[in-house]
Amino acid sequence: MRMPILLWRRCLAVVALLGLVLLSGPLAAQQPTSVNPTAASVQEQQLLQQLQAVQGRISIPDQRANVLIQPAGQDWRAFHQVTLPWIGAIAILGMLAVLVLFYMSRGKIMIDSGPSKQRIVRFNSFERFVHWLTAGSFMLLALTGLNITFGKFLLLPVIGPEAFTALSQAGKYVHNYLSFPFMLGLVFMFLVWVVHNLPNAVDVAWLKAGGGLLKKGVHPPAKKFNAGQKLIFWAVIVGGVGLSVTGLILLFPFQGTSIADMQLSQMIHGLISLVLIAVMIAHIYIGSVGMEGAFDAMGSGEVDLNWAKEHHSLWVQEEMKKTGGAGARAQAAE
Amino acid sequence: MARMKFLCDADRCIECNACVTACKNEHEVPWGINRRRVVTINDGKPGERSISMACMHCTDAPCAAVCPVNCFYTTADAVVLHSKDLCIGCGYCFYACPFGAPQYPRVGNFGSRGKMDKCTYCAGGPEADSSPVEYAKYGANRLAEGKLPLCAEMCSTKALLAGDGDIIAQIYRERVLKRGYGSGAWGWRTAYKDTVNV
Ligand code: HEM
Ligand code: SF4
Ligand code: SF4
Numbered sequence: 001m002r003m004p005i006l007l008w009r010r011c012l013a014v015v016a017l018l019g020l021v022l023l024s025g026p027l028a029a030q031q032p033t034s035v036n037p038t039a040a041s042v043q044e045q046q047l048l049q050q051l052q053a054v055q056g057r058i059s060i061p062d063q064r065a066n067v068l069i070q071p072a073g074q075d076w077r078a079f080h081q082v083t084l085p086w087i088g089a090i091a092i093l094g095m096l097a098v099l100v101l102f103y104m105s106r107g108k109i110m111i112d113s114g115p116s117k118q119r120i121v122r123f124n125s126f127e128r129f130v131h132w133l134t135a136g137s138f139m140l141l142a143l144t145g146l147n148i149t150f151g152k153f154l155l156l157p158v159i160g161p162e163a164f165t166a167l168s169q170a171g172k173y174v175h176n177y178l179s180f181p182f183m184l185g186l187v188f189m190f191l192v193w194v195v196h197n198l199p200n201a202v203d204v205a206w207l208k209a210g211g212g213l214l215k216k217g218v219h220p221p222a223k224k225f226n227a228g229q230k231l232i233f234w235a236v237i238v239g240g241v242g243l244s245v246t247g248l249i250l251l252f253p254f255q256g257t258s259i260a261d262m263q264l265s266q267m268i269h270g271l272i273s274l275v276l277i278a279v280m281i282a283h284i285y286i287g288s289v290g291m292e293g294a295f296d297a298m299g300s301g302e303v304d305l306n307w308a309k310e311h312h313s314l315w316v317q318e319e320m321k322k323t324g325g326a327g328a329r330a331q332a333a334e
Numbered sequence: 335m336a337r338m339k340f341l342c343d344a345d346r347c348i349e350c351n352a353c354v355t356a357c358k359n360e361h362e363v364p365w366g367i368n369r370r371r372v373v374t375i376n377d378g379k380p381g382e383r384s385i386s387m388a389c390m391h392c393t394d395a396p397c398a399a400v401c402p403v404n405c406f407y408t409t410a411d412a413v414v415l416h417s418k419d420l421c422i423g424c425g426y427c428f429y430a431c432p433f434g435a436p437q438y439p440r441v442g443n444f445g446s447r448g449k450m451d452k453c454t455y456c457a458g459g460p461e462a463d464s465s466p467v468e469y470a471k472y473g474a475n476r477l478a479e480g481k482l483p484l485c486a487e488m489c490s491t492k493a494l495l496a497g498d499g500d501i502i503a504q505i506y507r508e509r510v511l512k513r514g515y516g517s518g519a520w521g522w523r524t525a526y527k528d529t530v531n532v
Contacts, residue, residue: 041517044517058374
């Protein structure tokens with residue numbers, strides 16, 4: 001009894017299979033001879049237009065590598081190769097030209113009433129230390145930074161590729177390490193001088209009088225810092241903080257930052273630094289060759305009393321009141 | 335002289351990563367550095383495509399333009415190479431490169447980068463061809479031996495093509511005509527300001 005049932009089943013299966021084959025014949029014939037998988041696939045141009053980048057999934061550990069194409073690099077290149085050097089060159093050469101013109105028309109600003117026999121302490125040793133800590137590191141940061149921006153145009157053709165690489169490599173280390181003393185100086189500078197740099201009514205009058213810079217014998221009153229110096233102070237603080245933040249991002253690349261962040265940081269860093277360098281050139285000029293007696297303030301820390309009376313009249317009055325006239329001492333005592 | 339290019343036929347790439355592995359092995363590329371990689375777009379979705387990407391050896395290469403020490407040079411075959419002796423590891427080429435090709439070994443202080451490393455089109459570097467010094471710094475110089483880049487040579491589906499730009503464009507064009515579809519030469523517009531018209 002068992003055999004016929006099995007046979008019966010087998011026959012059924014064969015019939016069913018045959019039916020399937022017969023049925024599927026015409027179905028297969030209806031399929032198109034060629035399919036176009038591209039019609040439904042991702043398209044490069046479309047991705048670039050929609051997302052400004054082509055990105056996907058990657059199976060290597062470096063997950064940043066999942067960006068296939070980032071056209072933003074082209075914009076960054078244009079900024080770094082064209083915009084930044086031009087802005088830098090115009091800012092720095094423009095400032096130098098203005099200073100040369102200023103020197104030729106106004107000359108060195110002298111102490112109108114002539115040097116006195118008395119000197120007054122303007123900056124104590126800690127203030128001078130803070131100033132030179134910041135200024136010294138700033139100058140080296142500026143030189144090594146300018147080398148990155150302009151070195152290959154100006155220095156590389158002169159000294160050759162090997163020497164230029166050696167210099168730039170050393171410059172990179174200098175720039176990386178001196179950023180820390182610079183940031184420290186910035187913090188100290190802010191703490192020591194911020195109270196003297198808050199704007200007030202005296203500054204308005206000082207600025208209206210053009211700081212007495214353009215006319216001989218004009219000396220608008222000022223406290224410890226005049227409005228011009230306050231502007232320099234805030235430029236250094238604001239610019240310095242901007243440089244520090246962007247610089248630290250550059251120093252620790254891709255630590256929680258994307259390539260777009262890195263590009264933006266570099267752009268801001270370059271812009272602020274070149275503008276600040278131009279501002280500092282003016283500051284250096286007026287603190288040295290541009291004005292008689294000015295350098296002493298940061299050199300020995302003691303300035304000529306007549307100089308102080310002309311440029312910081314209100315500050316001299318305050319100091320005299322504080323010390324009962326003993327603030328100034330005779331030069332002969334030195 | 336030829337104008338060497340890469341072309342990845344995304345309709346053939348099966349994301350096997352053999353090109354990545356072959357490159358690593360051929361040049362003894364250190365851990366953490368990938369001269370070539372495969373990116374899968376729309377992974378797991380309809381229309382998914384994988385593209386193998388390395389340095390494309392761009393026309394008017396952005397990396398060379400931004401390098402502050404000008405350490406790049408272009409060979410007679412239009413391969414973009416650089417000198418590791420001159421590189422200072424500033425990382426600028428990575429910001430400019432459209433394809434994320436430059437790689438940096440992690441060395442020294444901070445997040446600071448060592449000498450840049452990237453695909454050489456299996457063409458070594460400025461040192462004497464096929465010398466041990468060249469091998470140590472840049473890997474094998476197959477071009478000097480008359481061979482094409484290994485990644486493309488051993489690609490099992492022949493998705494990745496390497497060779498003279500005109501010839502590989504022609505191969506790709508014929509393929510597209512024959513099979514009736516093709517999602518284009520990925521990256522060509524960006525790298526060569528050119529595309530393969532079929
Ligand atoms: C405050 C802390 C600072 C840090 C952490 C810092 C860091 C950096 C880093 C990492 C770079 C990238 C280039 C390289 O690796 O060599 C750079 C570039 C540069 N830095 Fe600084 N920096 C700082 C302050 C300054 C200052 C004060 C100046 C100048 C006044 C300056 C001027 C520049 C310039 C001009 C560049 C080159 C921009 C370019 O052409 O791409 N930096 N800085
Ligand atoms: S792909 Fe990147 S590294 Fe290669 S030549 Fe182009 S910009 Fe340079
Ligand atoms: S990392 Fe090296 S190759 Fe790249 S831009 Fe900097 S110096 Fe040039």
